[in-house]
Amino acid sequence: MRDLLLLVIISGLVPVILLHPWTGILTWFWIGLMNPHRLTWGFMFSAPVAQVVALVALAGLLLAKDRRPFPVTRETIMLIVFAMYVTMTTSVAWVPDLAWMQWQDFMKILLMTAVTPLLIYGERRIVLLILVMAFSIGFYGLKGGLFAIATGGNYMVWGPPRSFIRGNTNLGMAMIMVLPLLLISARMMTRKWVDFGWGIVNRWHKWIGLAMYGVFWTTAIAILATHSRGALLGLLAVAPFIFLKMKRKLTLVVLALAAVTVVGLTVPDRLMSRWQTIETYQEDRSAMQRIQAWGVNWNIAVENPATGAGFVMAAMPDEVWISYANWVEPWANTARAAHSIYFQLLGHHGFGGLAVYLLLVGFTFLTLNRIRRRARKETGQIWLAEYAWALQVGLIGYLAAGAFLDVAYFNLLYAFVALAVIMRRELEEAPRASEQAAGISAGDAVRATAPGGPRFPDFVPRPASVESRRGEA
Template identity: 55%
Template sequence: MRDYLLALIVVVLVPLIVRYAWIGILAWFWVGLFAPQWHTWTFMRGAPLATYFGGATLIALFLAKDRKPFPFTRETVMLFALAAYFAMTSHFAVNSSGAWDFWIHFMKILLITFITPLLIYGERRIVWLLLVITASLAFYGFKGGIFALQTGGAHMVLGPVGSYLSGNTYIGLAMLMVLPLILASARMFHHQWVDLGFDLLRRFSRPISWFLYGVFWLTAIAILATHSRGAFVGLLAIVPLLFWHMQRKWLMVGVGFFLIAVVGVTAPEPLVERWQTIETYEEDTSAMQRIQSWGVAWNMALERPLTGMGFRNAALGYEWWIGYANFEGGWRHVLSPHSVYFGILGQHGFGGLTVFLLLIAFTFHTLNRVRRTARQRTGEIWLSEYAWALQIGLVGYLISGIFLDVAYFNLLYAFIALTVIMRRELEQAPLAATAPASARPSASEPGSDAGPEPESEPAPTGKDTVMSGTLMGPSSSRG
């Protein structure tokens, strides 16, 4: 039944994408992150849905009359530089054929990243893309959180079998990155900052926000239940940032103290044992494999500082790979760099790592600028809130990425594309002095960071009236 339902969705979406190109961006990220084909059992299992939706989007792009000019920002320039640099390292790669195959795969991700700002603009389209990305991974947080509570955290939360997110470390990182987005989405529905074009959503916005708050906490539990130490360290890094952003902090502290001291809630023993290996890493095989792999990547970069060894260099085999190790343990394992930074270092040298880090630094700085200025400059609270969420999600990626090989994760490049889009939205929006008043967050929201606000909210004007148009037509928002 799932196969027929998914096939029907594809049949409906493809012509819809040809008619409304921006829907194709939403569909591509949905299949790339949610991986619906891996939830089926027969003829649709493993179907190349990204190819179907990506091809339809490319066709629609040439037919679309409402696309925007390509935004040349420092982020997009660095993306071009990254693609060119990786092409150079693929030319000099020790495994040339394998390197070019992966380069083509990576270019498909970058192609969608470049197309996204052409078709996604205006608050409605931007928020719909954010919601699709959030919901695609929040599903696993909701499901995994309930599973963890039912089993007492004794079993790992995993992603869909066969997909890129099947491993516990990858699904843990993905949920970590969208955790702040779930919170921002809950606040957006609570305050109705954006009209999404459906009266039903507006009517039930409060219940939707309450549900999303619940999903937020379930996702946090699911991240812990992945038993991924990398995701755990990343969660520790962003928890203070999330906590600082919330209101009623002492209430949450009190509830936590009650659950631990009075009820006696404790972390499951399998999780505690897993986390304790962080302190005794010398005795843990998995940790020592990482240290061995980092040494291999470092030595590869020292030998070829500008080009590295190229994509898929480990395909040359264990005997070649172990020749770059500082020590050899009593194991043979998957030859992975186990780190974003060491992975790029070994594959593309110090030059490739520099380009990548500059891209991340520019993205982080732009998000920080949007977060700090959008609310005061344009009065668009949603823009500031989602910029904050992307920024915190990026922090989680950067910390967890020390231990996980996820340099080419499509969610990272979705964050970069959204950063470019939100920067353009900020720059093209009218100043707050001339813009219509936006709804202010109330202090009654559970888990919000809103300070004391007036009891009454300004009535909808201007922008709210404009946003009542149809969903499928050209976006009526600015852009």
């Protein structure tokens, strides 16, 4: 039944995507992040669902009249540079066949990242994309959190099989990235910062917001229930920012103390013993194997600073991989993944590839910071400022948890990059609060944002009505 239901849903979405290609972007991220086909047991499990949706969306893009020009920003420039760089390193990869296969998969992600700003713009589309991203992962937060509560947290929470988030640490990191988005989405809905124009949402927005708060809290529980040490460190990195953002802090502290002292709530023994291995990592084979892998990737980058060894370097012969190791033990004598985005990039693409990647992430963070500081004050767009904050905190969680996980090519990160570009455009093209106070019509204020308007990020000229009024004055 699941297979048939998913087939009906995808089939029904195809004509919608052709008529409204921007819905194809939402569908692609839903499939790429939630992996609904991996929750089936029949013919849809291995179906190329994401590729079909992407092709339909690209076909619709060619016919679309409401697409925007490609935004030339420092983020998009770095995306292009990164694509060119990894193509160069793949051409000299040590495991060429597998490297080109991963290169193809990564190029698909970068292509859809580049297409997203062409079709996603305006308050409604941007917020819907964020909601799709947040709750595609939040689905597993709700499911995993309820499972952890029912079982006392004694069992690991895993993602769907044969997906990017199948591992407990991978899923934990993904949930950390969307946790701030879930919080802001719940607050947005309860306070009605955005009007979707849907009657049922307007009538039930507070109840929907409360349900979103429930997903936020169960996701926080599910992160802990992954039993992942990397996810724990990532959660600790974002928790202070989330706590400072939350309302009724004193109430939360009192409830937490009551849960521990009155109810007697404690961390499950199995979970605590897992976390305690952080202190005794020298005695933990898994931790020591990671440290060995970090050394291998570092040594390869030192020897090949511009190219590294290319994608999927862990598939090289064991004896070659071990030759770059700083030490070898009987239980650590085979090739393995880097288990760190930083060492992964060093091993795959050398110091040059890591530098380009960090510039991309750094520019994205700075752009989000600019939006967060300016949106509320200059344009009155509370939702824009709040979501920029959420994306920033999500990036912090990614960078922290990613230090222990090789997820440099996770599509959610590149969705964050696309959103930073889109949201900056939204900020630059929105009418200023001072202009709104002066009585400028909404039509005049947004005229420059029409599909045939100026190319972002070039300056947006003032509407003619503004200039004429100043002339009359």
